Amino acid sequence: MIERDxxxxxxxxxxxxxxxxxxxxxxxxxxxxxxDQYLGGILNxxxxxxxxxxxxxEVLTGPEYADRFIKKINAIPEIxxxxxxFVTHLTKDKVLTYFKPGKIETVxxxxxxxxxxxxxxxxxxxxxxxxxxxxxxxxxxxQKLINIEGLLPGNEVVIVGSGDIGLIMAxxxxxxxxxxxxxxxxxxxxxxxxxxxxxxVTDFDIPLYFNHKILKIFxxxxxxxxxxxxxxxxxxxVAGTEFKIDCDTVLISVGLIPENELIEMAGVRIDKxxxxxxxxxxxxTSIPGLFVCGNAFKVYDLADSVSKDSELAGKLAxxxxxxxx
Amino acid sequence: MKIYDVIIIGAGVVGTAIGRxxxxxxxxxxxxxxxxxxxxxVSKSNSGIIHPGxxxxxGSLKGRLCVQGNILTRKISMELGVDFKETGELIVAFTEEExxxxxxxxxxxxxxxVPRLEIVDSSxxxxxxxxxxxxxxAALFAPTxxxxxxxRLVYDLSENAARNGVELFTETKVEAIEKKEYFEIxxxxxxxxxxxxxxAAGLFADDVSGMLGIDDFKITPRKGxxxxxxxxxxxLANHLIFPLPARTSKGVLVIKxxxxxxxxxxxxxxxxxxxxxxxxxxxLKKVLADAKKLxxxxxxxxxxxxxxxxxxxxxxxxxxxxEEKAPGFINVAGIQSPGLTAAPAIAxxxxxxxxxxxLALKKKLMFHSHRKKTIHLFAAPIKKARAxxxxxxxxxxIVCRCEMVSAKEVEGAVDRGAxxxxxxxxxxxxxxxxxxxxFCTTRLMKILSEKTNTPLKEITKRGxxxxxxxxxxxxx
Ligand SMILES: Cc1cc2nc3c(=O)[nH]c(=O)nc-3n(C[C@H](O)[C@H](O)[C@H](O)COP(=O)(O)OP(=O)(O)OC[C@H]3O[C@@H](n4cnc5c(N)ncnc54)[C@H](O)[C@@H]3O)c2cc1C
Numbered sequence: 001m002i003e004r005d006x007x008x009x010x011x012x013x014x015x016x017x018x019x020x021x022x023x024x025x026x027x028x029x030x031x032x033x034x035x036d037q038y039l040g041g042i043l044n045x046x047x048x049x050x051x052x053x054x055x056x057x058e059v060l061t062g063p064e065y066a067d068r069f070i071k072k073i074n075a076i077p078e079i080x081x082x083x084x085x086f087v088t089h090l091t092k093d094k095v096l097t098y099f100k101p102g103k104i105e106t107v108x109x110x111x112x113x114x115x116x117x118x119x120x121x122x123x124x125x126x127x128x129x130x131x132x133x134x135x136x137x138x139x140x141x142x143q144k145l146i147n148i149e150g151l152l153p154g155n156e157v158v159i160v161g162s163g164d165i166g167l168i169m170a171x172x173x174x175x176x177x178x179x180x181x182x183x184x185x186x187x188x189x190x191x192x193x194x195x196x197x198x199x200x201v202t203d204f205d206i207p208l209y210f211n212h213k214i215l216k217i218f219x220x221x222x223x224x225x226x227x228x229x230x231x232x233x234x235x236x237x238v239a240g241t242e243f244k245i246d247c248d249t250v251l252i253s254v255g256l257i258p259e260n261e262l263i264e265m266a267g268v269r270i271d272k273x274x275x276x277x278x279x280x281x282x283x284x285t286s287i288p289g290l291f292v293c294g295n296a297f298k299v300y301d302l303a304d305s306v307s308k309d310s311e312l313a314g315k316l317a318x319x320x321x322x323x324x325x
Numbered sequence: 326m327k328i329y330d331v332i333i334i335g336a337g338v339v340g341t342a343i344g345r346x347x348x349x350x351x352x353x354x355x356x357x358x359x360x361x362x363x364x365x366x367v368s369k370s371n372s373g374i375i376h377p378g379x380x381x382x383x384g385s386l387k388g389r390l391c392v393q394g395n396i397l398t399r400k401i402s403m404e405l406g407v408d409f410k411e412t413g414e415l416i417v418a419f420t421e422e423e424x425x426x427x428x429x430x431x432x433x434x435x436x437x438x439v440p441r442l443e444i445v446d447s448s449x450x451x452x453x454x455x456x457x458x459x460x461x462x463a464a465l466f467a468p469t470x471x472x473x474x475x476x477r478l479v480y481d482l483s484e485n486a487a488r489n490g491v492e493l494f495t496e497t498k499v500e501a502i503e504k505k506e507y508f509e510i511x512x513x514x515x516x517x518x519x520x521x522x523x524x525a526a527g528l529f530a531d532d533v534s535g536m537l538g539i540d541d542f543k544i545t546p547r548k549g550x551x552x553x554x555x556x557x558x559x560x561l562a563n564h565l566i567f568p569l570p571a572r573t574s575k576g577v578l579v580i581k582x583x584x585x586x587x588x589x590x591x592x593x594x595x596x597x598x599x600x601x602x603x604x605x606x607x608x609l610k611k612v613l614a615d616a617k618k619l620x621x622x623x624x625x626x627x628x629x630x631x632x633x634x635x636x637x638x639x640x641x642x643x644x645x646x647x648e649e650k651a652p653g654f655i656n657v658a659g660i661q662s663p664g665l666t667a668a669p670a671i672a673x674x675x676x677x678x679x680x681x682x683x684l685a686l687k688k689k690l691m692f693h694s695h696r697k698k699t700i701h702l703f704a705a706p707i708k709k710a711r712a713x714x715x716x717x718x719x720x721x722x723i724v725c726r727c728e729m730v731s732a733k734e735v736e737g738a739v740d741r742g743a744x745x746x747x748x749x750x751x752x753x754x755x756x757x758x759x760x761x762x763x764f765c766t767t768r769l770m771k772i773l774s775e776k777t778n779t780p781l782k783e784i785t786k787r788g789x790x791x792x793x794x795x796x797x798x799x800x801x
Contacts, residue, residue, distance in 0.1 A: 035726065086723040089707075097707065099731075102718035104711045122761045124630045131603045132632065134746075134786035134793055138763040145794060149767050151781060152796040176798075220600055221790035248795070264557075272626065 005029035006317050007096060007109035009087050009262070012041025014294020015115035016069040017307045019079050021314025022113075027321060030079045031107065033098055035086040039073065040066035041117055043303060045144045048168055050195070054304035065303060090266040092287060110324065111289045111317045114263055115310065118256035118295040120165070123217075126254050128160070130216035135223035139165035139253035143172065152176055154249025158226050159183045160214050162201075164192035164301065166253025171200035181245050183208045184228055186235060191255065193301060213237060214250075223248050258296045266290070274299075283313040289320050328507055329353045330684065332519035334499050334533055337368035338475060338668045339660050340525035341482040346672035347679075348489035351687045355519070356483070356491060357512060359498035361788030362748045364479035366527045368665065369751060370602070370634030372551065372580050372588060373475045376663040377414065377467035379434040379442070380570045387643050388437045390667035390674065395469055397669035405481040406698025407473060412581050414470035414565035415445070415454065417461045417619060423569050427465045430570075434467070441468050454563055456620050470565050474583035475665050476751035477699070484741060485696045489689070495744075496788070499526075502536040504651050521653045521684055523675055528599045528637045530658035537651045542644055542658060546599050546635035547573065549591025550608035553630040554623070555759055556728075559585045566619045575662070577615035579623070584754060585703075589616035589623065591634065602633045629759045636661040645671060647678045655679065699737070703729040703754065724772075725765040727758025735769060739776040747787040749773065766793070 006027050008015045011034035019032050038044060043051070046062025053059055056068065073079050082100070089097035094109040120138040137145070137153055143165060145151045155178050159166045162185040170180045183201055188210050190197050201208050215227045215237065230241035258275045260268070269278040269286040276298055277285040283293050293313035294306040331347055333340045336358035347354045360366065375398050381388030402409035418424040424444075431442045443466045445453075450461050487493055497514040502522070510517040526533040531544040554561070559581075566579040574593030582588055592608045609631070616623050639659030648654045655678050657671060664671075680686050702710055702720060714721040719733030730753045738752035746762075749755055749769055756762030756769065770784045770793060782797040 035723070084722070086726065088723075088729060099710075099714070099721045099723050101721045102714060103721060104707065104714055119760045120763055122629070122759075122763070124628065124761060125626075127606070127609055127625075127628065127631075129603065129605050129609070134791040138761070141763045141766055144767055149770075149781070150798045151794040152798060153794050155795050215606075216603070221787070222792070261557075272624075 001095070001106055001108050003108045003110065004031040005321055006111045006113065007031045007033065007094070007107060008113045008115060009033050009096070010041065010115035010117060010294070010296070011039040011081070012115060012117050012294060013043060013066065013069060013303045013306045014117065014296065014310045015113070016073055017310030018113045018115055018293050018314040018317070020069065020072055020076070021311040022317045023076050023078055023314075025315050025318030027318050028078050032073070032079055032081045033085045033087055033096070034081065034083050037083055039070045039081070039083070042140070045140070045147045047147050048172070051303050054302060055307050062303070087262060090262040092267045094290060111320050113291045113293055113313050113317055114260075114296055115292075115294045116259045116262065116296045118299060119259050120252070121255045121257055123250070123252045126160075126252070128214055128217060131219055133219040133222050135219065135249045136217065137249065137251055139163065139169045139251050142169055142251055146172055146176060152178065154178060156181055156247040157249040157251060158245055158247045159251040159253060161185060161252065161254035162190040162192050162197070162208065163253040163255055164196050166251060167192045167196040167200040169251055169253070170206050171204060174204045174206070180204070180206045181247055182206070182228070184212050184214050185210050186213045186231060187211070215242065217250055223250055226250060256295065256299045258299065260292070260296055263290065263292060282309065283316055289324065291316055326516070326518055327353070329355050329517065329519040331521045331523060331679065332357060332508065332510060332517055333523045333525055335366070335524070335526040335530075336363040336479070336483060336493065336495075337366045337525065337527050338364070338479050338482070338665055339527070339657055339671055341479050341486060342668040342672040343523060343525060343657070343675045344491045345482045345486040345489075346676050348486045348491045349688060349692045351689055354491045355517065356486070356493050357497045357499055357510070357517065358493070358495045359513070361496055361745055361785070362743070363483050363493070363495065364476045364751065365747070365787060367634060367637060368479050369476050370551070370632045371475055371662070371665055372578065372591060373472050373582050373665070374565060374580060375409065375471040375473055376666045377434070377469040378437050378439040379416065379430055379465065379467050380575050381437060381663070382641070383433050383436045385642050386645065387661070387663060387667060390643065390670040391663040392438045393670035394663070394667040395471075398473065398666065401482070401669055402473060402478070404695050405485055406696055407478050407481050408583055408704070409471055409473045410583065411469065411471040412564055413466060413468040414567055415450070415464040415466055416567040416569060417457065417464045418569065419458070419460055419462060421462070424463045426569055427463060430465055439467060439469070442466070454566070456561055456622055457566065458619055458621055472565070472581055472583050477583070480741070480752060481696060481699070485693065488693050488696065499533060499536070502533070504537060504654070508653065521655070521679055523655045523657060525657045527660065528635055530637065530656065531639070534656055534658065537648070537654055539648050539650055539656070542639045544637045544639050544659065546596050546601070547638045547661065548594045548596050548601065548633055548635055549574075550604045550612060550633045551588050551590030551631065552609065552612055552628050554587045554589065554627040555629050556585045558587050558627050561587050561620060561623070568615070568619060577612050579616055579619050584757065586629070589613070595638070599635065602635070604631050604633050630757070630761070643667070643671070645674055645678070647682050653682065700734065701753070702731050702734060724768050725753075725755035725758065727760050728754040730755040732772065735772050736776060739773060743773070744777065745785050745787050746770070746773070746793065
């Protein structure tokens with residue numbers, strides 16, 4: 001079996017940042033696995049601006065932000081990239097199995113950084129009752145359909161949750177000529193960045209309902225509407241406040257879950273509630289030499305924070321490799 | 326115009342099982358289905374249990390056909406390459422009074438011919454079912470219970486039927502029937518003629534029967550809400566776990582499934598609307614509470630999906646009979662649970678009714694009894710996966726990351742008849758995992774679009790009216 005000094009899984013800002021940082025800290029053999037064809041991860045579909053303000057002191061779009069790292073990585077010969085490589089198994093000894101078109105490979109990592117990012121919480125995880133017609137999307141899927149595929153998922157949209165992707169998508173749909181009829185947030189404040197509320201919702205006169213909850217989704221083949229009600233401080237529905245909104249599309253933006261199924265398979269201790277690794281120090285896990293960085297470690301609001309986190313992960317990996325000899 | 330020997334209305338598990346059975350004979354047979362794909366009715370949303378035959382009244386038709394179906398399903402699944410797994414089931418008692426009822430159930434089961442029933446005690450349970458509520462004192466163990474993928478069974482039955490000459494027509498809704506010299510069946514796709522007609526229309530069997538003036542039964546939908554748990558919980562239970570049955574249902578169960586995700590449910594509620602497939606907050610609450618009584622460690626956070634199915638209920642038993650008022654017309658109606666299990670036995674009964682009423686059955690010289698097993702990467706050990714990928718790189722191109730489905734499998738599903746996103750999901754499991762298609766939807770749409778030569782904006786979830794997107798900006 002091939003052994004590599006440092007294997008990194010995931011080439012979003014977390015994985016790329018960690019690779020660059022590890023190299024800067026002296027690691028000479030870095031193997032970066034990415035399941036997609038391109039580097040950049042979810043940044044590629046984030047064509048709006050707002051990236052880099054912290055990290056580069058510049059306002060960039062997602063792809064521009066990613067490109068800074070991609071250029072750097074391509075210039076470092078010690079980083080080997082394996083794209084279209086989908087890791088399916090991980091053992092506690094850091095042996096990875098991955099699929100590539102045409103083959104299955106295994107590689108043993110002396111040190112491993114997992115930068116697998118997040119998935120979105122689904123309608124099912126929030127247990128929204130009602131039917132299951134077409135027209136229900138996670139905000140990220142809607143974003144991909146519009147920004148990457150050039151397809152408009154719906155004309156009349158209700159957004160559940162005021163997460164950043166949901167807010168950004170409120171503006172995106174509006175600019176695409178669709179009507180965003182409401183953003184429904186169960187808390188008394190937004191989950192997203194304040195600037196996104198202002199620039200993506202308020203500026204477009206989109207009604208934002210705080211302390212409201214979606215009760216049910218209607219429609220047989222396609223969504224026809226949702227019912228909504230006010231909630232009290234214990235998130236219980238307030239009787240008599242229910243109302244219906246007609247729409248053909250429901251966007252779910254109720255939060256992110258770190259994708260840590262692989263490290264769970266390897267036996268890393270996972271917090272059941274957050275799906276993050278149980279850890280008392282940033283990036284460390286219950287298995288020595290197995291680090292987690294970026295949104296897989298903790299859900300960050302900004303790519304800039306992920307980049308900072310990944311610098312540390314790269315450094316920790318280098319230290320680990322030095323001490324392990 | 327062609328005159329079919331037999332037309333079957335409805336391509337759920339019952340209709341396709343009958344179709345496949347008849348394909349052994351020299352007959353012109355057609356299956357008419359109103360939906361865009363087969364198995365989009367009751368047969369797609371059920372628990373997937375091949376019941377042993379317990380919990381049925383002695384002397385009932387459904388009990389007898391269930392016991393027989395349990396045996397027949399094993400052979401069929403082998404021939405068609407559908408995974409059937411014998412898991413065994415436990416009906417659990419928590420009090421002495423409940424324990425007494427187990428003996429009654431055992432006796433009833435034995436009188437129906439259910440084999441190898443056994444009452445097991447708490448130490449047996451502790452050993453063999455460690456997550457079960459410790460307060461359980463005994464259980465009725467039925468080792469012949471098993472699990473199967475209900476939709477894959479329908480697809481494989483229909484594929485094999487088609488290979489043996491049965492014609493399948495989808496998006497063909499039967500709207501009126503007249504009995505002249507032949508049955509004249511008016512559908513959304515034109516008129517069909519047949520000498521014999523079988524009504525296997527599931528929830529709508531009363532409407533279809535009514536078209537020939539036979540309206541002495543009514544189908545009432547009995548809704549069952551079910552909740553799927555993450556695959557990580559596959560080994561929550563080793564058997565199918567049942568409480569003691571309630572009056573109208575078997576109660577809320579903890580179910581192992583062919584796909585690995587355990588199911589908890591179903592509820593049982595009689596409703597009016599045959600299209601009402603909504604799930605409710607109350608249903609969720611009830612199912613969670615009841616399931617936790619059986620296995621306390623079940624957690625609400627493990628739920629990754631849910632659905633509702635409607636049992637087509639008419640009275641307490643199946644209605645399978647030849648109608649003297651319309652000679653040549655056979656009703657196969659009220660196929661409530663355990664209809665999935667009983668389907669192959671129902672097919673034999675329907676065949677016999679055809680014969681008794683004048684249809685000559687001559688075996689074909691050549692009947693293709695077997696089909697090549699569909700490959701599922703998620704079920705293949707790594708060594709097998711490696712060999713597959715070597716043979717065809719498409720197996721290494723993973724499309725659905727939660728359920729490990731490759732591009733090759735998706736293409737295969739489309740080749741075998743998938744026309745919709747749900748059709749792909751039921752055949753391959755792509756989109757059925759924890760992210761619910763957030764990551765793979767666009768790729769699947771493209772494969773479907775390319776292979777079926779359909780514009781992306783016309784790709785649907787489950788047929789016309791359920792298009793995924795509203796507009797392709799490329800068309801502007
Ligand atoms: C929640 C739930 C759980 C269950 N669990 C189990 C279980 O674990 N084990 C078990 O054995 N059974 C189970 N069952 C029962 C089982 O699912 C049914 O008995 C079985 O699927 C019925 O099959 P069918 O072919 O009769 O009906 P369907 O699958 O509904 O097929 C009928 C078909 O007819 C078509 N059709 C209707 N009208 C027309 C028309 N006018 N023209 C053309 N086509 C028409 C419909 O579209 C449909 O596809 C369960 C049922 C439910 C609801």
